[in-house]
Amino acid sequence: MTSVLVCDDSPLAREALRRAVATVPGVERVTTATNGEEVLRRWATDRSDLILMDVRMPGLGGVETVRRLLSADPGARIIMLTVAEDLDGVALAVAAGARGYLHKDASRAELRATVAQALADPTWRLAPRRLRAAEMGAAPTLTAREIQVLEGMSHGRSNAEIGRELFLSEDTVKTHARRLFKKLGASDRAHAVALGFRWGLVR
Amino acid sequence: MTSVLVCDDSPLAREALRRAVATVPGVERVTTATNGEEVLRRWATDRSDLILMDVRMPGLGGVETVRRLLSADPGARIIMLTVAEDLDGVALAVAAGARGYLHKDASRAELRATVAQALADPTWRLAPRRLRAAEMGAAPTLTAREIQVLEGMSHGRSNAEIGRELFLSEDTVKTHARRLFKKLGASDRAHAVALGFRWGLVR
DNA sequence: GGATCCGTAACTCTTTCGAGTGACCCTCGT
DNA sequence: ACGAGGGTCACTCGAAAGAGTTACGGATCC
Incomplete structure (x- = not known):
């Protein structure tokens, strides 16, 4: 049962994403959430194969959700969704262990291709980005x-x-x-x- | 039934506060929460007469919780808890409509006096602080x-x-x-x- | 039809930042 | 015993930032 969880606080974006993901071959179930807390709650009982999650969300943000999700389950596969202005957040999320990211204005085809790729290959991940800070998947440790x-x-x-x-x-x-x-x-x-x-x- | 809700992410502080508040004359019930989300959830079904809430909490912070709480129920009475370093947050929370604040290192007597005062007089509120920004209880409006x-x-x-x-x-x-x-x-x-x-x- | 706010821009002047470097001591892990 | 990392301090230097001020056109609100 291949299922994908889509998380975005905008109902329009969420629905659009849900529909696009549903057309990816092999995807049998798409569930949705509106914020990081909901993702975490849901994850406790219902683990999807892949999570698409917005970087900027009200309440618990994307980066922190990625961290918590991965600390609970290091195998979780997460792709961040973003708009152009969030580059820092994306970099942080990827550093924290997200498998990759998608521009929100990526074409439907790109979206589907990326999702299909991530589902087909459980080890798939973006070529590690050259981050100035922590490459280690954890917050930089400050004294x-x-x-x-x-x-x-x-x-x-x-x-x-x-x-x-x-x-x-x-x-x-x-x-x-x-x-x-x-x-x-x-x-x-x-x-x-x-x-x-x-x-x-x-x- | 006079009830007070205490919210703090530290279990120690929470318990200490709970006990202190419970000794205030007239207080019949003290409930606790560990973060802003929980306060909001609880508020939907179970309105306390007074909320004591930490300014800095994981996830949804104190200021934002005050805003949401008051937009849901403008009559909610909230007192912020804080340590010395949070002055900005306190100022913001008070501007957002919190009735006042308490230093975390305030004496037990001060705490009890403030709580008793707030419970006795539903209109009680700190003399409006001279904030450089918004006095209006809303975020400053940026263009x-x-x-x-x-x-x-x-x-x-x-x-x-x-x-x-x-x-x-x-x-x-x-x-x-x-x-x-x-x-x-x-x-x-x-x-x-x-x-x-x-x-x-x-x- | 002023008053007020916004967006735009230019000018001066002082303060602060941040880079680069070097240095000394302490602690901890190997 | 050595190195790495942290905490402390000092020096220079160029690049920003921020205060203060002025200004003009447009929008919007009384």
Whole structure:
């Protein structure tokens, strides 16, 4: 019984995807979900062979759902759906273990081909993307200090302010900053904060 | 039947809070939840007189939960729990309609006093905090352009890069940046990105 | 028919960031 | 015993960012 789970918060997109996937040869059942929590709940009782999941969803986001799904079941096959603007999220999801991704404006044919491919070959996965950060499928590990600095940034503090707060010199804060940028693959502090949120490292 | 719902993801904190609240005169029932989703689910069938909720929780965060709760039921009374570092989140939650907040290291007496106060007077609310952004209980309204700029920032792009991408001059991007900083109450782009995430304006 | 907000753009000026580098000490694992 | 990684600090330097200000056309709201 080959089944596919489609998850997207937009009803229109969800229905369109459901219909497209249903036409892939071999697919016998397509179920749907609207958010990450639902995917996780459903997965507990009803494991599909493949999951198509949007990167940006309300509540539990795609990246975090991938992480939880794979920690519960490392064999889960997941393909991310995305729009052009989500490149970071896609990269993170793939790094976290998603098998690949599809542009939402990919043609129906591409979609079907990718799904068919993923179903036919259980080991199929995108050529590992050259990610600046973690290739390892887990969130980059930041040290306690680095997280403190990242949190300071997320509260709008300057390096000097963070230093004063943590009783460090500004130069030291900068060193931590550079290191955490590198770990996260961030190009500047705003990016680092964004990645911190996407990875769930800060709130 | 006076009942209070306590929500915190830490089992220790949850239990401690539960016990403290249970000793407040008049409180007959204390229920618990571990995250925002659970609060929302529970609220649908079982409305407590007061909710104590942590600002930072896995999955659906405190601020967003407050928003959803109040849009479902504007009469819900919510007090946020927080640690010192969450001041932004608290401010946002109060702006979103939470009645007040409590430091997690507040004394048991303070906690009980605040809960008793909130239960005794249904209109009780903290003196409206002087928020730099929205006082209105809704997310600051950013224009489409401002959101595009904010998203660019969250992807680590410089103002010049954002300008190229949107066919704008760098100066124009800076103007949008300054305006959105002001609306969000952000002190720099990293802070703006963080607030964007906390408000759910970007992902 | 002003007032207000938005989108666009340019100008100056100061502060901050971030890259690059080097260095010292400590701890932990091998 | 050595290296790797972490935490600390310092120095330079160029590139951004952000504040402040001005401006003009269009939309929208009283």
